[in-house]
Amino acid sequence: MKRILTALQPSGILHIGNLFGAIEPMVKLQADENPTSPSGLRGASENLLFIVDYHAITVPQDPAELRHNILFATATYLAVGIDPDKTILFQQSRVNEHTELAWILNCLVHMGELERMTQYKDKARGKGEAVSVGLFDYPVLMAADILLYDTNVVPVGEDQKQHVELARDLAERFNSHFGETFVVPQPQIRKEGARIMGLDDPEKKMSKSASSEKNFISLMDDEASVLKKIKSAVTDSGSTITFDKTRAGLANLLTIYSLVTGKPIDQIVTEYAGKGYGDFKIDLAGIVSTYLAPIQEKINDYLKDETKLLAILDQGAARAKTIAAKKMELVRQKIGVKL
Ligand code: TYM
Numbered sequence: 001m002k003r004i005l006t007a008l009q010p011s012g013i014l015h016i017g018n019l020f021g022a023i024e025p026m027v028k029l030q031a032d033e034n035p036t037s038p039s040g041l042r043g044a045s046e047n048l049l050f051i052v053d054y055h056a057i058t059v060p061q062d063p064a065e066l067r068h069n070i071l072f073a074t075a076t077y078l079a080v081g082i083d084p085d086k087t088i089l090f091q092q093s094r095v096n097e098h099t100e101l102a103w104i105l106n107c108l109v110h111m112g113e114l115e116r117m118t119q120y121k122d123k124a125r126g127k128g129e130a131v132s133v134g135l136f137d138y139p140v141l142m143a144a145d146i147l148l149y150d151t152n153v154v155p156v157g158e159d160q161k162q163h164v165e166l167a168r169d170l171a172e173r174f175n176s177h178f179g180e181t182f183v184v185p186q187p188q189i190r191k192e193g194a195r196i197m198g199l200d201d202p203e204k205k206m207s208k209s210a211s212s213e214k215n216f217i218s219l220m221d222d223e224a225s226v227l228k229k230i231k232s233a234v235t236d237s238g239s240t241i242t243f244d245k246t247r248a249g250l251a252n253l254l255t256i257y258s259l260v261t262g263k264p265i266d267q268i269v270t271e272y273a274g275k276g277y278g279d280f281k282i283d284l285a286g287i288v289s290t291y292l293a294p295i296q297e298k299i300n301d302y303l304k305d306e307t308k309l310l311a312i313l314d315q316g317a318a319r320a321k322t323i324a325a326k327k328m329e330l331v332r333q334k335i336g337v338k339l
Contacts, residue, residue, distance in 0.1 A: 021157030090316030
C-alpha cells in the first residue's frame, strides 16, 4: 500500500497557500475507501499528516504561543476535513524517532548540501553568524520525518521540493552504505496552488512570515479584512480579466478563485469578459469569505474541546510510533549499534 505523508509548521494561523498547497491534497486523498489498510485506517493509501513543532523552534518561539499554535493547527486540519480515522494525525515531538533518525542522517549529509538549500539561504540572510544550527539542519529533520515512514509520496508546495529531493538523496546514500533500508520518496506538487503568491508582492510566495499582513489571507480573516486585502492586492495596469503568467498578480487571484470555487480558470475568464478588476476583486473577496466562514466556525468549535484534540493527537502519536519504532530498530541494526 502506498504511504503518503506531509507536515506543516505550527507557526501561527495558517494561510490559504498552506491550505491549497498541502492540506487540501491530503483531504482529497481520504476520499478513496479501502478497508484493508494494515494500520486499520480506511483509505486507498496510508496517509500521515503531522505538526512539526520541532521544526518550528528553529526560530524563537514563545512557549505558551507554541502550545496554542499546535492545538490550533490540529483544530484547523480537522475543520478542513482531515478525518483521524483515515489519516494518522500527530505531533512530531511525540514520536522521538524523528530526532533520533535526524542525528544519524546528520552523519551522512554534507555541509555543502545544506548550504545550497534556498530556504536556509533566505531565512539566514542578514543574520550573519547568529543563525541557529537548527535552522541550518532543518532539512535533515525533514528527511527523517519522511524516511522514517517508508513514504512513497510527499504532497508539498513548490518551496519544499528541494527539501524532498535531499530526502531522496539521503535515502539513496543510506541504502548504498548500509543496504536497502529506506523507500526513496517522490515529491508531489499540484499544478495549480503549488505556489500561491503574496497579494502585496506576486513575485514571492504567500508567507506567514511576510512583513505585511496584506501579503496573505489567513484562514481566520474576517470578511472585512479579506475584502481589504483583495482590494489592495497588487495587479497590473491592464483592465481586462485574462490569464497570463506575465500578469502575475491577476494570475494569482484567478488561481485562488479557481481553487476556492473548483471552476477551471478558462470558465472564470469567460464569465468576466467585459468586466474589470474592481468587479472581479469584490466577487473574489465574497467567495473567499463564504468559503472560510464554515471553516472558522469549526475551528472555534474544536478549540473549545481541548480534551478531544489531545485525545486525537494521542491516538495519532501511538499509531505513528508503531511504524517509526520498527523502522528505527532496523536502522540501528543496519548501522551496527544494535547489539
Ligand atoms: P511550511 O509549514 O512552511 O508549509 C506547509 C506546507 O504549505 C506549503 N506552502 C505553500 N503552498 C502553496 N503556496 C504557498 N504560498 C505556500 N506556502 C507554504 C508548503 O510547501 C508546505 O507543503 N519544512 C516544511 C514542513 C515539513 C514537512 C516535513 C513537509 C517538515 N517535515 C515532511 C513534508 C514532509 C515546512 O516548513 O512547511
